[in-house]
Amino acid sequence: MTAYLSIGDFSRATHLTVKTLRHYHQIGLLAPADVDPHTGYRRYTADQLSVAQVVRRFRELDMPLEEIQAVLATPDPGVRNARIVAHLDRLQEQLGRTQRAVDDLRDLLTHPAVDAAGVELRAEPEVAAAAITEVIDAADGAAWLQGALGELHATLTAQGLSPSGQAGGIYADEVFTDHRGESTIFVPCRGTIRPLGRVRPTVIPAAELAIITHRGAATGVDRAYATLAAYVTRHALGVPGPIREYYPVGQRDTADPALWRTEIGWPVFHTRTS
Known part of the structure; x- marks a missing residue:
């Protein structure tokens, strides 16, 4: 007999809110293993915990939900890794832009005076x-x-x-x-x-x-x-x-x-x- 976790227990185990889990179900990203046809209660299996953890990690890296769906739906490890690396490259580029903006702002605050020398x-x-x-x-x-x-x-x-x-x-x-x-x-x-x-x-x-x-x-x-x-x-x-x-x-x-x-x-x- 399959052992199930209620949506509340699954939420506590994965640190994903119940609202988030319901949304992921609606968009087909993380569907529960079972839905009671009478009450609508969602139930999950222990095997789904690792999938939920992967989804949570990707969201922490600001990966769009549609990209996460594409990664999870791809059976080819090479294609899957290529999608992940492409997102990491975008994050690295964004991090570089953020660092440059921080450096510029810090320099502007440190040297705010307008210097007309060189005109x-x-x-x-x-x-x-x-x-x-x-x-x-x-x-x-x-x-x-x-x-x-x-x-x-x-x-x-x-x-x-x-x-x-x-x-x-x-x-x-x-x-x-x-x-x-x-x-x-x-x-x-x-x-x-x-x-x-x-x-x-x-x-x-x-x-x-x-x-x-x-x-x-x-x-x-x-x-x-x-x-x-x-x-x-x-x-x-x-x-x-x-x-x-x-x-x-x-x-x-x-x-x-x-x-x-x-x-x-x-x-x-x-x-x-x-």
């Missing part, structure tokens, strides 16, 4: 360039930037043209205010670029800019923007216009993010006092 005023001349312009989501900006730069350089090489200056980007206000807006990535070049794919010839207009250099990957670039904005507010005459960035050292140049450099340009009106 320079620069007049950029009008230049002919190869460019890609699209409306993008800010969340896709980093990947889109690298793809656009790769396409631009490949197109220049294919057409026998050479870059004549630093690659850069021009970003409409909506990129920052709505996290979606028009973005242009350009590479100045000598000669006439023929339209190909997304690449088009363009003229990058002259601009007077207050420029600060951000060193490293995109993490923490908001602090450079804040420093630059504070400088412009206090020491320069800001004017309407898109933000401009230049990429003197980037992913194409070195795989070490610590060596990357991004110049951020805020449009200003140069005066003698600034």
Whole structure:
């Protein structure tokens, strides 16, 4: 005769609440071994304790219920392990992002003062360039930037043209205010670029800019923007216009993010006092 545990006893043994056990039954994740047709009471066997413990461990690791179901339903140990490892990899990536955010916040609290050192005023001349312009989501900006730069350089090489200056980007206000807006990535070049794919010839207009250099990957670039904005507010005459960035050292140049450099340009009106 099979020995059963009531749902209360099973709850105490597994540290899963009765409410949770009922929910797992409803979605088919952990069905009781027996349900009384008259009272609806759920009963479990001792063999189900280990399954419940596995489910609980996975939930502690924030594995979605549908993924847990897929793991439990997979008879192939290799496939099962691959699913578990994939979730652990996602957790590791999330842990890395959390650690970076903690480090940035701790550094911000330790060094809250805005330091305008390193801001320079620069007049950029009008230049002919190869460019890609699209409306993008800010969340896709980093990947889109690298793809656009790769396409631009490949197109220049294919057409026998050479870059004549630093690659850069021009970003409409909506990129920052709505996290979606028009973005242009350009590479100045000598000669006439023929339209190909997304690449088009363009003229990058002259601009007077207050420029600060951000060193490293995109993490923490908001602090450079804040420093630059504070400088412009206090020491320069800001004017309407898109933000401009230049990429003197980037992913194409070195795989070490610590060596990357991004110049951020805020449009200003140069005066003698600034």
